[in-house]
Amino acid sequence: MKLGRxxxxxxxxxxxxGMQGLKLLIVRPLTADLRVEGDxxxxxxxxxxxxxxxxxxxxxxxxxxxxxxxxxxxxxxxIVGIVSQxxxxxxxxxx
Amino acid sequence: xMLGRICGTVVSTVEHPFYDxxxxxxxxxxxxxxxxxxxxxxxxxxLVGAGVGELVLVEDExxxxxxxxxTPDAPVRSVVVGIVDDVTVGGA
Numbered sequence: 001m002k003l004g005r006x007x008x009x010x011x012x013x014x015x016x017x018g019m020q021g022l023k024l025l026i027v028r029p030l031t032a033d034l035r036v037e038g039d040x041x042x043x044x045x046x047x048x049x050x051x052x053x054x055x056x057x058x059x060x061x062x063x064x065x066x067x068x069x070x071x072x073x074x075x076x077x078x079i080v081g082i083v084s085q086x087x088x089x090x091x092x093x094x095x
Numbered sequence: 096x097m098l099g100r101i102c103g104t105v106v107s108t109v110e111h112p113f114y115d116x117x118x119x120x121x122x123x124x125x126x127x128x129x130x131x132x133x134x135x136x137x138x139x140x141x142l143v144g145a146g147v148g149e150l151v152l153v154e155d156e157x158x159x160x161x162x163x164x165x166t167p168d169a170p171v172r173s174v175v176v177g178i179v180d181d182v183t184v185g186g187a
Contacts, residue, residue: 003105003138057105059172062172063171080111083106085105086103086104086105086106
């Protein structure tokens with residue numbers, strides 16, 4: 001999993017079979033300490049409740065396809081959960 | 096597998112049911128000398144009771160993760176599988 005910020009939503013009426021009913025969100029990937037990292041992508045929402053502004057965890061590739069029910073839908077990024085607490089420290093970086 | 100240092104935790108109230116009750120750790124990738132490998136990181140499920148600040152071994156591959164968790168359809172890729180005691184490079 002990785003961390004990301006939901007920055008928008010997307011609606012597509014015509015979708016491939018297996019993607020019907022899935023909510024599409026635009027997610028900006030973040031580093032471990034929540035700095036922006038790379039370009040936004042579109043993900044489906046397996047938490048079902050994520051919305052704009054939420055800090056989320058997401059899974060890519062095959063694991064994204066496994067997050068939905070029925071599983072193995074044709075998606076490559078999916079939101080796993082909405083982060084309610086994020087704790088970060090890099091004090092131990094040098095050893 | 097990946098060498099990493101635990102830099103934090105993630106708690107989600109609303110999440111996929113598979114992750115309910117599973118500890119999620121922020122692990123930044125480390126080089127053998129203990130320094131961070133750029134910004135590379137994963138949020139991994141903890142299998143060994145590791146804590147913040149510890150050097151750990153992370154399995155970052157889905158099929159292995161599903162095998163470790165004994166769930167063939169688990170939507171998980173990264174798991175912390177060991178706590179590293181010592182790293183030696185080059186013998187000596």
